[in-house]
Amino acid sequence: MAYQHILVAVDLTEDCQPVIRRAVALGQCCGSKVSLVHVVEPMAMAFGGDVPMDLSSLQQQQIEQARERLDGFTTQYAELAGNCVLAYGQPRQEIHRMAKEQGCDLIVVGSHGRHGLALLLGSTSNDLLHGAPCDTLAVALKKDKA
Ligand code: AMP
Numbered sequence: 001m002a003y004q005h006i007l008v009a010v011d012l013t014e015d016c017q018p019v020i021r022r023a024v025a026l027g028q029c030c031g032s033k034v035s036l037v038h039v040v041e042p043m044a045m046a047f048g049g050d051v052p053m054d055l056s057s058l059q060q061q062q063i064e065q066a067r068e069r070l071d072g073f074t075t076q077y078a079e080l081a082g083n084c085v086l087a088y089g090q091p092r093q094e095i096h097r098m099a100k101e102q103g104c105d106l107i108v109v110g111s112h113g114r115h116g117l118a119l120l121l122g123s124t125s126n127d128l129l130h131g132a133p134c135d136t137l138a139v140a141l142k143k144d145k146a
Contacts, residue, residue: 002030003135007104009095009128010038012069015110015141022139023108024077032106035083036073037098039091040066063088092127100133111138 008023010016020036027034040063043055063086070084087094099107111125125138 003027003032003106004030005033005035005102005104006030006106006108007095007099007102008034008036008108009091009124010036010073011110011124012038012066015112018141019108019110019139020073020077020080022137024079026106026108026137027079033083034077034079035085035098035102035104036070036080037085037087037095038066038070039087039089039094041091042089091124092130095128096131096133105134107132107134107136109136109138110141112141 003026006023006027008020010019023034023036026032040059043059043062066086070086074081074084085098087098095107098104107128109125109128112123129136129138
């Protein structure tokens with residue numbers, strides 16, 4: 001069964017290129033629509049809640065930079081044009097919500113293959129697997145050899 005609509009989730013680090021390439025290649029093979037999502041996390045959440053300063057302008061800058069990066073992807077990958085979404089909130093929640101709302105049948109994410117303490121500190125790919133509304137493909141990202 002071919003996938004109809006692939007959702008690729010990107011963190012906008014340089015690691016996201018192999019993840020997008022894999023999703024786009026899969027989409028070409030299956031004739032699927034490919035959408036891309038990046039979720040900007042509320043800064044107050046990232047800093048753990050109580051931050052004694054106004055983060056709104058920093059957050060705005062972060063959103064604008066993310067929008068520029070997404071626009072860059074649409075120039076690079078024609079199949080993503082008009083299908084790049086910038087969401088705001090908690091990545092797992094927003095990505096699952098978008099997958100459901102847009103009827104995606106595959107979510108593609110990058111995986112660093114974390115384990116032990118590193119996993120306890122947080123892995124979005126691991127988090128995304130739990131309760132995913134559709135199949136999820138974790139693209140293995142090469143470890144830094146340095
Ligand atoms: P991590 O486990 O946090 O290193 O992230 C692994 C993968 O989760 C990334 O390669 C992306 O596919 C996805 N991801 C992480 N953060 C975000 C985000 N803010 N928005 C969308 N996808 C994300």
